[in-house]
Amino acid sequence: MNNTTVPTIELTERSRGSRCCANDSAPRLSAEAAQQLSDDLQLLAHPIRLQILDMLTRREGQVCVCDLEAALPVKQPTVSHHLKLLRAAGLIDCERQGLWAYYFVRRDALAALRARVVGQIAGL
Amino acid sequence: MNNTTVPTIELTERSRGSRCCANDSAPRLSAEAAQQLSDDLQLLAHPIRLQILDMLTRREGQVCVCDLEAALPVKQPTVSHHLKLLRAAGLIDCERQGLWAYYFVRRDALAALRARVVGQIAGL
């Protein structure tokens, strides 16, 4: 190792301009993890969806869309829209009985979501 | 109390049309609480902001904007934009030293936010 010819090249490059922070540190939260957590949070981050989840959690298995519509300050298509989002995410599901659709929470999926969210934001 | 004249009026009104759910129940989560929780979640629900919070939490008091910009897949104005949002919410703050701005987490505010979020979604 003949390092006698190049004494302090790396040092000059670093010290030129007096850098603010020496460490180039990638975030411990990876881009993928951040995206996943962001998706989870985004799904919850709407007052109507939160109230829907709240109502479905309280009244196990007996909530039809007309009940939700009556209790929420939005019209029926909007309720259906948010129900569809929650259903696509696997958080809720429904069972049609004749003319009505009874929605219910998928407790395991909701617990898994809650575990991911709580676990990740604990590290912040 | 002369209830002899009106025997089953209320019953007929209820049973007409065979309602889906008898109970009209307001959500336990009030509209105000839902809005507050939604705001908290919305602030966190972005991968860049999550990674910023993560970096600031790890490296106490020595993170300048150029570091964030180097570690994140967005340009400098975008970094400044997200920093401004987090700062307006009181989650972070900065201290200018000469040419650089060192950002840091307000641990108490972040803890309060985390407590609100965890406390509320525990009830879902």
Next chain:
DNA sequence: ACAATGCATTGAAGATTGTCAATGTATTTG
């Protein structure tokens, strides 16, 4: 004073989200 640097702000453009009237689809009831 001048050039360079770090960061904030502005303004514009595109993407996403939220809402609802109108309409469609089943199902029940008369």
Next chain:
DNA sequence: CAAATACATTGACAATCTTCAATGCATTGT
């Protein structure tokens, strides 16, 4: 079958969010 009911879907619109080039503003080094 026809009317009524519960819900889903479509399509359009407005509002909000996200991003970045351009620019502005201090501060530092020459």
